Amino acid sequence: MEAFGTITGKLLGTIRGWIVIAFLIMSAITGALGLSAASSIRRTDELVSQTFDRSLMSINYARAAATDFAGMRTAEARRWMVTDPAARTVLDERLVGLQRLLAEDLEIAVERAQSERATRAAQAAEQAVAAWTEARARITDLGRDEAAYADLDRHAAVAEENFDLFINYTAGDGFIYRQQARAIVARETRFNLLGTLIAVLLSGTVAFCLARRIMNPLADASRAATRIAGGDLSGTMPAGGGDEVGTLLAAMGTMRDNIRHAMEKEVAQRISAEDQLADALETSREGIVVVDEAGRITLTNSQAEDYLGLSSGTLAPGSTIARLAEGHGGDSGTLAQALLSATDERSELRLADGRWLRISRSDTRTGGFIAVCSDITLLKIQEATLQSTNLRLDTALDNMSQGLCLFDSTGRLTVVNRRYCEIFGLASAQLPFGLTYHEVASLSAARCDYPEPAPDAFVRAQAETASGGTVDADFLHLGDGRVVAVSHKAVRGGGLVATYEDVTERREADARIAFMARHDVLTGLPNRAMFGERIEEAVAHLGAGSPFSVLCLDLDRFKEVNDTLGHPVGDALLRAVADRLRACVRDVDTVARLGGDEFAIILSETGRPQEAAVLARRIVEVVSAPYEIDGHRASVGVSIGVCFAPGDGTTCDKLLKNADVALYRAKADGRGTWRFFEAEMDISLQARRALELDLREALAREEFELHYQPIYDFRARRVGGFEALVRWRHPMRGLVPPGDFIAVAEEIGLIVPLGAWCLTTACTEAMRWPDGIKVAVNVSAVQFRDEVIVEAVRQALSASRLPPGRLELEITESVLLKDNLATLATLYALRRLGVRIAMDDFGTGYSSLSYLRSFPFDKIKIDQSFVRDITNKTDSGLIVRAVIGLGLSLGMRTTAEGIETEAQFERLRSEGCDEGQGYYFARPSPASEVPKAIERWSRGTGETGRAVA
Ligand code: C2E
Numbered sequence: 001m002e003a004f005g006t007i008t009g010k011l012l013g014t015i016r017g018w019i020v021i022a023f024l025i026m027s028a029i030t031g032a033l034g035l036s037a038a039s040s041i042r043r044t045d046e047l048v049s050q051t052f053d054r055s056l057m058s059i060n061y062a063r064a065a066a067t068d069f070a071g072m073r074t075a076e077a078r079r080w081m082v083t084d085p086a087a088r089t090v091l092d093e094r095l096v097g098l099q100r101l102l103a104e105d106l107e108i109a110v111e112r113a114q115s116e117r118a119t120r121a122a123q124a125a126e127q128a129v130a131a132w133t134e135a136r137a138r139i140t141d142l143g144r145d146e147a148a149y150a151d152l153d154r155h156a157a158v159a160e161e162n163f164d165l166f167i168n169y170t171a172g173d174g175f176i177y178r179q180q181a182r183a184i185v186a187r188e189t190r191f192n193l194l195g196t197l198i199a200v201l202l203s204g205t206v207a208f209c210l211a212r213r214i215m216n217p218l219a220d221a222s223r224a225a226t227r228i229a230g231g232d233l234s235g236t237m238p239a240g241g242g243d244e245v246g247t248l249l250a251a252m253g254t255m256r257d258n259i260r261h262a263m264e265k266e267v268a269q270r271i272s273a274e275d276q277l278a279d280a281l282e283t284s285r286e287g288i289v290v291v292d293e294a295g296r297i298t299l300t301n302s303q304a305e306d307y308l309g310l311s312s313g314t315l316a317p318g319s320t321i322a323r324l325a326e327g328h329g330g331d332s333g334t335l336a337q338a339l340l341s342a343t344d345e346r347s348e349l350r351l352a353d354g355r356w357l358r359i360s361r362s363d364t365r366t367g368g369f370i371a372v373c374s375d376i377t378l379l380k381i382q383e384a385t386l387q388s389t390n391l392r393l394d395t396a397l398d399n400m401s402q403g404l405c406l407f408d409s410t411g412r413l414t415v416v417n418r419r420y421c422e423i424f425g426l427a428s429a430q431l432p433f434g435l436t437y438h439e440v441a442s443l444s445a446a447r448c449d450y451p452e453p454a455p456d457a458f459v460r461a462q463a464e465t466a467s468g469g470t471v472d473a474d475f476l477h478l479g480d481g482r483v484v485a486v487s488h489k490a491v492r493g494g495g496l497v498a499t500y501e502d503v504t505e506r507r508e509a510d511a512r513i514a515f516m517a518r519h520d521v522l523t524g525l526p527n528r529a530m531f532g533e534r535i536e537e538a539v540a541h542l543g544a545g546s547p548f549s550v551l552c553l554d555l556d557r558f559k560e561v562n563d564t565l566g567h568p569v570g571d572a573l574l575r576a577v578a579d580r581l582r583a584c585v586r587d588v589d590t591v592a593r594l595g596g597d598e599f600a601i602i603l604s605e606t607g608r609p610q611e612a613a614v615l616a617r618r619i620v621e622v623v624s625a626p627y628e629i630d631g632h633r634a635s636v637g638v639s640i641g642v643c644f645a646p647g648d649g650t651t652c653d654k655l656l657k658n659a660d661v662a663l664y665r666a667k668a669d670g671r672g673t674w675r676f677f678e679a680e681m682d683i684s685l686q687a688r689r690a691l692e693l694d695l696r697e698a699l700a701r702e703e704f705e706l707h708y709q710p711i712y713d714f715r716a717r718r719v720g721g722f723e724a725l726v727r728w729r730h731p732m733r734g735l736v737p738p739g740d741f742i743a744v745a746e747e748i749g750l751i752v753p754l755g756a757w758c759l760t761t762a763c764t765e766a767m768r769w770p771d772g773i774k775v776a777v778n779v780s781a782v783q784f785r786d787e788v789i790v791e792a793v794r795q796a797l798s799a800s801r802l803p804p805g806r807l808e809l810e811i812t813e814s815v816l817l818k819d820n821l822a823t824l825a826t827l828y829a830l831r832r833l834g835v836r837i838a839m840d841d842f843g844t845g846y847s848s849l850s851y852l853r854s855f856p857f858d859k860i861k862i863d864q865s866f867v868r869d870i871t872n873k874t875d876s877g878l879i880v881r882a883v884i885g886l887g888l889s890l891g892m893r894t895t896a897e898g899i900e901t902e903a904q905f906e907r908l909r910s911e912g913c914d915e916g917q918g919y920y921f922a923r924p925s926p927a928s929e930v931p932k933a934i935e936r937w938s939r940g941t942g943e944t945g946r947a948v949a
């Protein structure tokens with residue numbers, strides 16, 4: 001049902017559907033009419049056949065039977081019927097026919113609703129015939145039974161009568177049938193006429209509806225299509241239904257919209273293109289004038305007027321160029337003329353205001369032309385700048401130290417500078433632009449005769465490099481010995497730049513530098529770096545069973561030679577030592593200078609101590625022999641530390657360190673000797689390192705303290721001052737005397753802050769003492785470096801506010817061993833601060849007297865070694881006397897150190913010594929003991945003093 005509804009819905013929605021429906025309806029009507037007519041005709045036929053076939057036949061039979069029965073009522077008939085067997089047979093046959101007819105009639109009556117009266121008459125006739133037949137059967141002999149004949153006749157009469165009735169009734173029925181047939185025909189005729197009429201009306205209606213449904217919209221569509229074809233896209237499209245015409249109209253509407261949209265788009269694009277062209281023209285920096293074949297301006301922009309110096313609107317479309325040229329003078333006229341005359345090539349004009357214009361003109365296809373004016377002032381300026389830049393570049397190229405060749409992307413020479421020609425001895429005329437790389441290289445190679453590589457091969461190789469565009473660097477070894485570095489670099493955009501640099505000198509310098517990097521410049525010996533490499537090489541050969549030994553050498557007293565005879569002599573001495581060392585060893589051995597007066601030797605394949613000892617002894621002898629240098633006689637000693645590989649180490653660091661440890665021991669053992677490395681040496685060195693470590697932290701931990709020892713003034717007979725002597729109160733080592741750590745403190749530089757601390761502490765302490773009592777502070781030679789001592793003294797004085805005259809600095813001769821001039825300057829700077837300066841331990845150095853001459857010391861402290869023996873029968877007494885006399889004559893006070901006995905005390909006093917110091921008066925003791933010492937050794941007390949325990 002649903003499917004039927006869907007199909008119907010679809011059919012009703014389309015014209016095709018309507019046509020199908022109309023066809024079905026018409027077919028139904030026509031079919032119904034046909035069927036009805038056929039049925040009526042059949043009925044009529046039946047009625048006619050009943051009327052004519054049945055009724056008339058029945059009548060005929062009935063009439064014949066009635067006649068027969070009427071005839072049989074004669075005597076003749078009776079005899080004939082009885083006697084004649086043939087007649088009897090005919091009669092019997094007739095009777096059978098009659099009975100069958102009557103039976104059929106009855107059937108018809110039942111089937112066809114034959115009228116009841118005819119049926120009844122037929123039944124009565126049948127019964128009468130049956131009765132007659134029975135009666136006739138009973139008659140067998142003529143004339144025998146008249147009654148039987150009479151009965152027979154009666155039955156015959158009844159039969160006849162009923163046959164007549166039957167005939168009459170049947171005739172009546174036939175009439176009725178005919179009448180019925182007529183009525184049916186009349187009814188069918190009407191019915192068919194009506195049906196046909198309805199069918200015609202219906203057809204008309206369908207045709208009308210279809211026309212309405214199809215033709216009107218089609219007409220509308222065709223009108224709309226005509227309008228669209230005529231270009232009218234504005235009108236409204238007739239609305240269609242849901243059918244095919246509706247679809248057609250809708251499609252036409254869409255088509256019309258698309259056409260309109262496309263046209264609008266095209267128009268918009270055209271308008272925008274025109275606008276853009278106009279904008280482009282207006283915003284263009286070029287002035288543009290389009291002229292048609294007749295010389296009329298068709299298109300222009302305001303820049304054109306501006307460039308031509310015309311007022312706005314002068315170049316309106318339609319005006320002619322020729323008139324413009326006539327009508328304007330000055331720049332404008334010239335420009336218009338230029339426009340007219342400009343050929344396809346560009347022409348350039350300079351305006352009165354300095355601007356430059358370029359006018360280029362190109363012909364149009366229609367015979368006109370387009371002139372484009374550009375302001376090229378900036379371009380001109382750039383051109384000029386470029387020219388001057390090029391000039392500068394040329395100058396730079398010609399003056400650069402490198403030769404240069406530039407090849408373009410096709411490999412042709414485009415730039416070559418003067419230096420290139422100089423390097424290769426070529427005239428610039430020999431190198432015209434356009435030569436190939438190969439030609440240039442061949443020319444240079446031929447001229448300079450490169451021995452290596454072969455010129456041809458080289459040129460080929462370079463050409464290949466060049467074509468590959470890679471960066472390359474190579475060296476040309478020219479025939480005359482010069483070396484030229486060549487490098488190639490591909491240029492962006494193709495091409496190649498080749499630079500040539502004469503690196504002969506640089507290579508020599510490089511070689512020198514390389515040599516210097518691995519050799520000592522002064523002696524030409526391998527330096528530490530190269531020595532390290534040699535050790536590594538030797539270590540590498542250890543596996544092959546080649547033990548070796550390493551010797552570390554340190555010259556003794558070299559510093560003195562250097563300081564006394566000067567650096568040039570020191571240098572010459574080092575060279576001489578190097579020569580002697582070289583002479584001592586074999587070619588396979590290595591002698592190196594590690595720095596200063598340190599040397600080292602690798603003795604190859606020397607694994608036994610005896611061999612090394614022999615060489616060490618020889619070295620000590622040879623090096624210690626005196627040297628004659630520039631008229632000076634100098635002598636140095638040498639200490640040697642020896643170690644063996646692989647026993648004492650297999651790395652450069654380890655071997656050098658162990659040889660150094662052995663050297664340290666050699667030096668400690670009195671110098672001028674050699675020592676083999678032993679593990680214990682390392683242990684004692686480790687102990688020293690531990691001391692160093694502790695010392696570095698001692699100052700921060702405030703482990704230092706100052707003890708004070710009184711200095712007795714012989715003449716004033718009282719304590720004139722105290723010497724501050726530092727001590728290190730170590731938590732484990734106890735109270736460490738200065739002799740055990742000052743040297744280490746000097747080595748590690750701690751002496752500078754420690755010395756400053758001593759100065760400040762001593763000055764501050766002295767401020768607590770009675771006026772006039774001085775404080776003496778020992779100063780190390782290290783503190784004299786960089787003049788740090790001056791600043792330290794200044795700060796100590798200002799911090800303590802001690803009058804400078806109460807401070808005495810004790811320096812040893814080692815201070816004066818240093819750079820004399822600088823040391824003296826420092827001493828004078830100290831003197832200017834107002835402090836006093838004493839020479840300590842006088843007489844222990846080997847040129848003490850010369851030092852006395854170099855600086856006016858305030859005091860000489862006679863070393864205790866002289867004082868110790870003063871009372872014995874030695875020269876010490878004489879020396880002390882001499883020193884006291886010296887001090888007297890130089891105006892320097894003298895202080896005797898180390899007075900332990902009264903005899904010494906008395907002797908010194910009698911010799912005229914100014915001051916004395918020693919255990920006889922007091923041992924160095926903490927600051928708290930100072931007042932006691934002052935009191936004990938003041939005038940009148942302790943005069944007969946004994947050594948204070
Ligand atoms: P120095 O300046 O010659 O000091 C005198 C040394 O002789 C002191 O030894 C002192 O204790 C000792 N001494 C004094 N009287 C006698 C005596 O009658 N008999 C003997 N046998 N010795 C006596 P100390 O304190 O061990 O100092 C040794 C050296 O250490 C000093 O010799 C000085 O050169 C240095 N020193 C001490 N303190 C400092 C300091 O603060 N700075 C510097 N740079 N060196 C100092």
Ligand code: MG
Nearest residue numbers: 723778810840
């Ligand atoms: Mg001293």
Ligand code: MG
Nearest residue numbers: 840841861897
């Ligand atoms: Mg001394």
